[in-house]
Amino acid sequence: MANFYTDNPDLKLHLSHPLMRKIVELKERNYTEAEKFDYAPINYEDALDNYDKVLEIVGELCGGVIADNAEGVDHEGPVVENGRVTYASGTQANLDACRKAGLMGMSMPRRFGGLNFPITPYIMAADIVSRADTGFENLWGLQDCAETLYEFGNEDQKARFIPRVCAGETMSMDLTEPDAGSDLQSVMLKATEQPDGTWRLNGVKRFITNGDSDIHLVLARSEDGTKDGRGLSMFIYDKRDGGVNVRRIENKMGIKGSPTCELVYKNAKAELCGSRRLGLIKYVMALMNGARLGIAAQSVGVSEIAYREALAYAKDRKQFGKAIIEFPAVYEMLAVMKAKLDASRSLLYETSRFVDMYKVYEDIAKERSLTPDERAEMKKYSKLADACTPLVKGLGSEYCNQNAYDCIQIHGGSGFMKDYACERVYRDARITSIYEGTTQLQVVAAIRHVFTGTYKTLMDGYAEESVSEKLQPLMARAAKMVEAYEKAVATVAAVKDNQAYGDFMARRLVEMAGDTIMTYLLITDASRYESESMAKSALVYCNLAEAEVAKHSEFIATFNPSDLDSYKA
Amino acid sequence: MSLNIVVLAKQVPDTRNVGKDAMKEDGTINRAALPAIFNPEDLNALEQALRLKDANPGSTVTLLTMGLPRAAEIIREAIYRGADAGIVLTDRTLGGADTLATSYSLAQAVKKFGNYDIILGGRQAIDGDTAQVGPQIAEKLGLPQVTYAEDILDLKDGYVTVKRRLESGVETVKAPLPCVVTVNGSAAECRPRNARRVMRYKYAVSPSEKAKLAPEILAIVERRPELNLQEWSAAYVEADPDQIGLAGSPTKVKAIENVVFTAKESRCLDNSDEHIEGLIKELIANHTIG
Numbered sequence: 056m057a058n059f060y061t062d063n064p065d066l067k068l069h070l071s072h073p074l075m076r077k078i079v080e081l082k083e084r085n086y087t088e089a090e091k092f093d094y095a096p097i098n099y100e101d102a103l104d105n106y107d108k109v110l111e112i113v114g115e116l117c118g119g120v121i122a123d124n125a126e127g128v129d130h131e132g133p134v135v136e137n138g139r140v141t142y143a144s145g146t147q148a149n150l151d152a153c154r155k156a157g158l159m160g161m162s163m164p165r166r167f168g169g170l171n172f173p174i175t176p177y178i179m180a181a182d183i184v185s186r187a188d189t190g191f192e193n194l195w196g197l198q199d200c201a202e203t204l205y206e207f208g209n210e211d212q213k214a215r216f217i218p219r220v221c222a223g224e225t226m227s228m229d230l231t232e233p234d235a236g237s238d239l240q241s242v243m244l245k246a247t248e249q250p251d252g253t254w255r256l257n258g259v260k261r262f263i264t265n266g267d268s269d270i271h272l273v274l275a276r277s278e279d280g281t282k283d284g285r286g287l288s289m290f291i292y293d294k295r296d297g298g299v300n301v302r303r304i305e306n307k308m309g310i311k312g313s314p315t316c317e318l319v320y321k322n323a324k325a326e327l328c329g330s331r332r333l334g335l336i337k338y339v340m341a342l343m344n345g346a347r348l349g350i351a352a353q354s355v356g357v358s359e360i361a362y363r364e365a366l367a368y369a370k371d372r373k374q375f376g377k378a379i380i381e382f383p384a385v386y387e388m389l390a391v392m393k394a395k396l397d398a399s400r401s402l403l404y405e406t407s408r409f410v411d412m413y414k415v416y417e418d419i420a421k422e423r424s425l426t427p428d429e430r431a432e433m434k435k436y437s438k439l440a441d442a443c444t445p446l447v448k449g450l451g452s453e454y455c456n457q458n459a460y461d462c463i464q465i466h467g468g469s470g471f472m473k474d475y476a477c478e479r480v481y482r483d484a485r486i487t488s489i490y491e492g493t494t495q496l497q498v499v500a501a502i503r504h505v506f507t508g509t510y511k512t513l514m515d516g517y518a519e520e521s522v523s524e525k526l527q528p529l530m531a532r533a534a535k536m537v538e539a540y541e542k543a544v545a546t547v548a549a550v551k552d553n554q555a556y557g558d559f560m561a562r563r564l565v566e567m568a569g570d571t572i573m574t575y576l577l578i579t580d581a582s583r584y585e586s587e588s589m590a591k592s593a594l595v596y597c598n599l600a601e602a603e604v605a606k607h608s609e610f611i612a613t614f615n616p617s618d619l620d621s622y623k624a
Numbered sequence: 625m626s627l628n629i630v631v632l633a634k635q636v637p638d639t640r641n642v643g644k645d646a647m648k649e650d651g652t653i654n655r656a657a658l659p660a661i662f663n664p665e666d667l668n669a670l671e672q673a674l675r676l677k678d679a680n681p682g683s684t685v686t687l688l689t690m691g692l693p694r695a696a697e698i699i700r701e702a703i704y705r706g707a708d709a710g711i712v713l714t715d716r717t718l719g720g721a722d723t724l725a726t727s728y729s730l731a732q733a734v735k736k737f738g739n740y741d742i743i744l745g746g747r748q749a750i751d752g753d754t755a756q757v758g759p760q761i762a763e764k765l766g767l768p769q770v771t772y773a774e775d776i777l778d779l780k781d782g783y784v785t786v787k788r789r790l791e792s793g794v795e796t797v798k799a800p801l802p803c804v805v806t807v808n809g810s811a812a813e814c815r816p817r818n819a820r821r822v823m824r825y826k827y828a829v830s831p832s833e834k835a836k837l838a839p840e841i842l843a844i845v846e847r848r849p850e851l852n853l854q855e856w857s858a859a860y861v862e863a864d865p866d867q868i869g870l871a872g873s874p875t876k877v878k879a880i881e882n883v884v885f886t887a888k889e890s891r892c893l894d895n896s897d898e899h900i901e902g903l904i905k906e907l908i909a910n911h912t913i914g
Contacts, residue, residue: 093824093848094820094823094824095823096823097840097844098840104826105822105823105826108822108823108826109819109822109823112817112818112819112822115816115817116816152815152816155815155816156815156816156817156818156819157818157819157820161819170819170820170823
């Protein structure tokens with residue numbers, strides 16, 4: 056039986072990155088939990104072995120149960136009846152298996168019944184789950200709403216809700232409304248405080264993934280008469296209290312197993328999470344950052360399955376007397392798919408390590424005050440995570456779409472039929488560059504790091520890493536890309552007082568940053584892990600990225616800001 | 625009520641992925657060429673045992689396996705999935721056993737274990753495919769047996785009700801406890817390994833595995849009794865040396881040959897005397913039996 060973790064040795068390599076030692080040491084408070092919990096690790100090696108063994112369970116479930124159910128789930132889909140959702144039978148079987156395997160609440164502390172895993176191995180599990188069934192990754196991955204509960208809920212709320220998530224109850228984040236999609240400041244769902252301190256919610260939410268979940272985090276307007284984000288608070292709604300019904304579920308193009316719900320709140324009892332007015336500006340921002348990393352992992356999983364399906368078909372399919380993989384037109388496509396897959400995966404785990412580093416410090420800060428060094432480190436990694444999350448979500452989701460497209464192309468006419476998994480992969484991929492913020496919004500989040508120099512700092516750091524002799528020529532080429540990037544940034548920055556021009560060019564600059572950073576990451580990863588396949592991808596990706604950077608450089612250098620009018624409809 | 629449940633399991637070579645080197649020249653299995661796995665139908669039996677445990681809080685599930693010391697691997701595997709403890713019956717003198725000697729040895733171990741309410745095992749192991757060991761153990765222990773079990777429907781008042789999957793349909797039978805139930809591959813699949821249990825029990829070892837442990841791990845094992853798996857010898861279970869191992873095995877392998885299946889036709893016979901007699905005569909005539 057296939058195991059989606061052990062059949063992909065790159066995963067274990069990424070798990071062994073040198074920064075992991077520090078992350079785990081901090082996360083395990085220097086391994087003091089082992090005295091209290093018999094499943095806590097006694098040292099770094101023990102912890103890594105735990106991650107390895109648990110990911111092996113994830114890989115086995117994914118390669119068996121979840122991948123086997125994917126097609127049935129896609130055909131069957133969930134249904135809604137009397138306001139309640141029933142999952143497809145395969146989805147239910149997947150959830151049951153994940154619960155029995157204890158794979159819920161993976162990153163939650165042990166005192167709440169979690170596994171106390173860092174974000175990195177958790178994100179790795181998401182990567183694996185997505186390869187098996189992209190839509191199911193949503194349901195399983197919504198466990199990271201518990202992260203937000205843990206960060207901002209009070210002790211009582213944590214103690215009541217988090218153990219339920221760890222035991223397998225599902226969550227949802229109820230943000231979007233008919234008139235508040237990308238613009239969440241316009242959320243209208245009304246929250247009214249009761250004399251007993253609880254709240255009542257009234258209104259409608261739309262496009263809510265897993266909207267019939269057990270525990271909801273809800274963004275609602277608590278401040279009467281306000282119109283912007285500062286009048287919004289976050290609430291916890293417990294399905295056991297009732298008051299929220301599913302009016303309909305959307306008929307979607309892909310990720311069909313994941314129910315997308317329209318919810319009606321009728322005087323639904325809820326409790327405030329955190330402080331009033333911080334719902335959007337603080338909590339949802341944190342929630343979204345976690346969710347974006349989750350979508351990045353989902354995207355990498357899609358790239359993986361797309362590549363594998365395409366590779367298998369290209370080896371099997373014979374035309375003109377040989378397997379089609381023998382033709383340059385086909386093997387180029389496959390090599391580029393693999394390079395995009397490996398590049399986005401390297402950036403995914405780099406980002407997850409950054410997130411791990413700052414989050415673990417934030418958590419420690421709840422127990423004791425941090426030393427100035429620790430505070431500085433937290434700030435540094437928080438900024439890096441903030442810079443890399445939109446990058447990996449934006450570019451990773453675009454790559455998985457490109458890979459899904461090429462996967463069908465390699466299948467030719469057969470790929471257009473419903474007979475192969477690739478058509479499902481293609482449909483499932485499409486949402487990744489839309490939800491949790493479109494690629495265009497990821498650019499908005501990323502562009503400030505172009506101009507404040509966060510990306511440049513990262514590039515400078517990579518440039519100083521020593522790599523094997525074989526990979527040094529690639530390092531030199533990456534350095535040239537940095538020069539081109541800096542020049543383009545300077546060109547755009549030199550045009551003053553023209554917001555539209557800046558916005559117009561932002562995508563190009565962010566892509567150039569991403570191309571360059573991923574080139575460096577692939578080179579350094581290939582060198583550190585002594586991986587032949589990564590070294591191959593590093594070269595292919597460098598060729599690709601270099602050309603992309605040159606293309607954008609050329610465009611930016613020759614573009615006349617006054618031509619912008621010609622682009623307007 | 626709480627139950628003492630024994631699950632009989634075997635570590636087997638994974639014959640589902642057989643290559644050319646699967647057999648040695650002498651007709652025995654080349655175990656080195658095949659990965660050792662938990663016999664699939666024993667996993668089905670384990671699931672039934674764990675369901676009984678779920679339904680009867682306070683019950684314990686103990687895995688009993690006979691084999692090389694490394695068979696402790698499947699005990700850990702069972703514990704990861706929810707079993708409580710395990711015993712490896714291992715001894716040089718047990719080697720080379722056929723089903724008769726195996727069932728005798730395991731029956732001795734079950735006797736030694738004592739105080740059992742129900743004994744579950746897979747229908748058959750994928751290496752020998754005999755399906756004899758479970759029933760023979762029942763005979764040796766003087767217990768009722770239910771074979772081809774697909775689902776344990778009920779267990780109360782000293783009886784177990786079992787759905788059996790037969791060639792011609794489904795049969796539901798009731799047997800008094802204690803009894804032996806052998807479980808079919810069509811029964812529910814075993815639950816997955818549980819993440820927390822894997823981390824909690826990954827250092828569970830048998831005495832012969834202890835020697836290889838690093839000092840800091842050994843310290844953990846010494847501190848936590850549940851990490852100590854049992855290893856029983858032939859002498860410990862008071863087995864008669866003449867009835868175990870090669871000495872106790874009347875089965876002798878005469879020759880072994882590669883067979884390519886060339887079945888051309890199939891016939892369906894019912895269990896009437898007429899048909900059975902006809903078949904026996906035919907098989908004697910073509911020297912298949914006799």
